[in-house]
Amino acid sequence: MVYFLIFLALLDLASPAQAGVNKAYLMAAHTCDTSAGPSGYCDDPTYHTTQILESDDGSTWSKVYGFPTAWQGSVPDLVVRSNVLYVYNPGFVRRIRTGGGALLGTEAVSITDSSGARVNFVDPCPVLDPTTNKIVLFYLDSTGVTGDPGGCTSGYPCTKYIRSATESGSRGRAFIQDAGDRVAITITSASDTVGILATDPDVFPDPSGYVLLVSRGGRTQAFTSTTLAGSYTPITTLTDGILIDGLSGVTAGHYDKSSSQYSIYGHDSNSPSVIRQATAAGLSTVLRNTDFTTILTSFVVGLNPVNFLIASPGVTEVSP
DSSP states (O other): OHHHHHHHHHHHHTSOSSOBOOSSEEEEEEEEETTSSSTTGGGSGGGOEEEEEEESSSSSOEEOTTOOOOEEOSSOEEEEETTEEEEEETTEEEEEETBTOOEEEEEEOEEEOTTSOBOOEEEEEEEEOTTTOOEEEEEEEOTTOOSOTTSOTTOSSEEEEEEEEEEOSSSSOEEEEOSSOSEEEEEOOTTOSSOSOOEEEEEEEETTEEEEEEEOSSEEEEEEESSTTSOOEEOTTSGGGEEEESOOSOEEEEEETTTTEEEEEEEEOOSSOEEEEEEESOSSSOEEGGGOEEEEOGGGGTSOTTTEEEEEEEEEESOO
């Protein structure tokens, strides 16, 4: 414990003089103290806390100096626009000034369809549309669903809809659902070979358009589209579009134009979980657990890695 406290003190001494974002990439992830309750305590998102980290190379991460302290919130994701960071958790968005770290506001997020009816959603993933400079929010539509929205709670087969909505206004809090589905995923049975869940969409641009990752439980399925709000189809060089086989956690991706490399991030559900990364020149070959390297534990955000898990990464480039 003494060495752990000394390490935290050194982190503070090494902090940059300028508060706020100082590096090229940002990551949002959530943490939870596995020792704070009974077995399964951290399965409850109520006890998750959002953390923000930064990196120059996408592999070595540190806390963002001077940012607001961590807040209650699960499955976070984030995007930067005009020197403002928008961090999304289910149900709300927090806006933070990238320079200095001033908290600009925390507000509820709403999605309505074209007729004005409310849309219920989980697992939000924001993407900045380069043409309009508006935020487009991808999500798992949970309207009318009881129980776990990612699975078949009322029997098989069932279909899960990944949809998107475009910002209405300028504060990242109100959205109008885009026409159609980005992808519709049918789960055939409790023994579906692709996966019995469809959750946590993650979208990022690449040279051909956009890549959509969807967690299927112990696997991750990859889809592509030439347009942001278009129809996404499985990558044909992958069996059933399965990009990751064996890493059970939520995944996120990024394409680095300078190196022409893809970085894929995911949390590995160890006890407690850690965040791992794989790099690849393309997305035509399946990635397995052995292709990933651990790059992040809760130690980096000043928490004891023996007890605290870190999970559900979301990654964005500060100035794409």
